[in-house]
Amino acid sequence: MNKTSKIYIAGHRGLVGSAIVKNLESKGYTNLIYRTHEELDLTDQQAVAKFFETEKPEYVILAAAKVGGIIANNTYRADFIYENLAIQNNIIHQSYLNGVKKLLFLGSTCIYPKNAPQPMKEEYLLTSELEYTNEPYAIAKIAGIKMCESYNIQYGTNFISVMPTNLYGPNDNFDLEKSHVLPALIRKIYLGKCLEENNWDAIKEDLNKNPIEGIDGNSSNEEIVEKLNKYGISFSILDSQFSINSNSVRIEIWGSGKPRREFLWSEDMADACVFIMENRDFKDTYDYKNKEIRNTHINIGTGKDISIKELAELIKEVIGFKGELYFNTDKPDGTIIKLTDPSKLHNLGWKHKVELEDGIRRVYSWYLM
Numbered sequence: 001m002n003k004t005s006k007i008y009i010a011g012h013r014g015l016v017g018s019a020i021v022k023n024l025e026s027k028g029y030t031n032l033i034y035r036t037h038e039e040l041d042l043t044d045q046q047a048v049a050k051f052f053e054t055e056k057p058e059y060v061i062l063a064a065a066k067v068g069g070i071i072a073n074n075t076y077r078a079d080f081i082y083e084n085l086a087i088q089n090n091i092i093h094q095s096y097l098n099g100v101k102k103l104l105f106l107g108s109t110c111i112y113p114k115n116a117p118q119p120m121k122e123e124y125l126l127t128s129e130l131e132y133t134n135e136p137y138a139i140a141k142i143a144g145i146k147m148c149e150s151y152n153i154q155y156g157t158n159f160i161s162v163m164p165t166n167l168y169g170p171n172d173n174f175d176l177e178k179s180h181v182l183p184a185l186i187r188k189i190y191l192g193k194c195l196e197e198n199n200w201d202a203i204k205e206d207l208n209k210n211p212i213e214g215i216d217g218n219s220s221n222e223e224i225v226e227k228l229n230k231y232g233i234s235f236s237i238l239d240s241q242f243s244i245n246s247n248s249v250r251i252e253i254w255g256s257g258k259p260r261r262e263f264l265w266s267e268d269m270a271d272a273c274v275f276i277m278e279n280r281d282f283k284d285t286y287d288y289k290n291k292e293i294r295n296t297h298i299n300i301g302t303g304k305d306i307s308i309k310e311l312a313e314l315i316k317e318v319i320g321f322k323g324e325l326y327f328n329t330d331k332p333d334g335t336i337i338k339l340t341d342p343s344k345l346h347n348l349g350w351k352h353k354v355e356l357e358d359g360i361r362r363v364y365s366w367y368l369m
Contacts, residue, residue: 001058003027003030006031006055006056006058007061008059009033010042015168015170015171016164019169019171019266019267019270023267023271023273024274042091043083043086043090045086045090048090048091049090049097056099057100058101060103060104061103062104062105063273066083067180068178068180069184070254074133077135080134081136081137081140084141085143091103092105092144092148092159095157095159096157102158102159103148105148105161106162107142109163109164109166110131110137110138111297112338114129114131118339120339120340121341121343122296122297122299122341125145125294125295145161145297148161149296152296160276160281162300163299163300164264165262165302165339166180166181167180167263167265168263168264168265172363174186174187175212176212181261185312186363186367190319190321191206191233193319196235196248204216232253232328233250234252235248235250249321249322250323250324250325251324251325252326252328254328254332255308255328255331255332256333260337261305261338262302262338263306263356264301265354267354268352272350273300280348280349285344300342302352303342304339309327313325315364318364
């Protein structure tokens with residue numbers, strides 16, 4: 001790519017897409033194009049075809065996807081498989097038809113089997129069954145990998161797939177129903193801190209920025225209390241003014257807290273993506289000695305993990321919450337261990353920079369803005 005190359009970033013408002021735009025702009029790229037969902041529905045085949053025929057991007061970064069945490073993945077199973085397949089099919093196929101020089105497809109490490117050996121290497125793909133709660137999403141992402149591989153083999157395209165671990169950072173999704181574990185914990189523990197400090201102005205400001213099921217800062221204290229209770233932010237009411245003491249606030253967290261997860265700062269992820277777009281091609285992703293071309297995707301991660309309990313305690317410390325963390329073992333844990341092996345990425349020349357505690361402090365500061 002050169003600085004005037006026409007680069008289309010699909011999903012430019014999302015966690016990764018916005019970080020990629022920021023990274024490209026900081027490096028002097030001047031011909032970036034993107035569309036909001038209102039301007040272009042990526043599940044609409046004809047609309048995507050018209051966009052590519054009109055704009056003719058030279059490079060494409062496919063960061064658009066329907067994403068969510070364990071609750072959303074398990075609840076909206078049909079939406080997750082249909083919408084992600086539609087988005088991928090439309091953009092990858094139109095990139096081929098319109099001669100895109102290079103495409104980067106972003107997936108997720110949930111593609112790996114539930115009981116994959118740890119840490120997870122690229123070669124473990126499709127070796128056993130997936131985790132049930134996110135199976136539809138994972139199958140969609142596996143299809144994207146295979147679509148890129150297949151177009152490269154049959155048509156000689158240069159489409160690369162990268163599989164990031166759990167991401168967090170600026171522009172994350174803090175919706176308590178649909179967010180991933182780290183942003184959900186940050187918001188829940190922050191609201192818990194506001195409760196123990198009787199800071200209703202801060203609670204209502206938070207709800208005005210991001211309402212919970214229609215409950216915002218204009219709702220009554222009673223309505224807010226009821227909704228926060230539903231999402232595991234609970235306390236004892238001491239008087240009619242909703243006065244709280246710090247020991248009464250409790251944050252419920254699904255599962256035992258024992259599962260371990262790996263987290264990558266979103267701006268590190270963006271830097272890895274731009275590095276690959278600038279310096280690597282599909283031919284760099286597999287061993288020429290193998291007769292079969294497979295597992296060409298690249299893990300993007302830190303190779304370090306932390307238990308959910310340790311993560312919650314770390315966030316509690318950063319935020320300054322004094323209440324209780326309650327782990328509800330009646331709720332599912334999901335996969336117990338999910339750690340990537342980023343050796344392939346390291347061998348390609350890139351390694352992460354931001355460590356977890358520093359990243360949590362950064363994203364919490366961003367959330368308070």
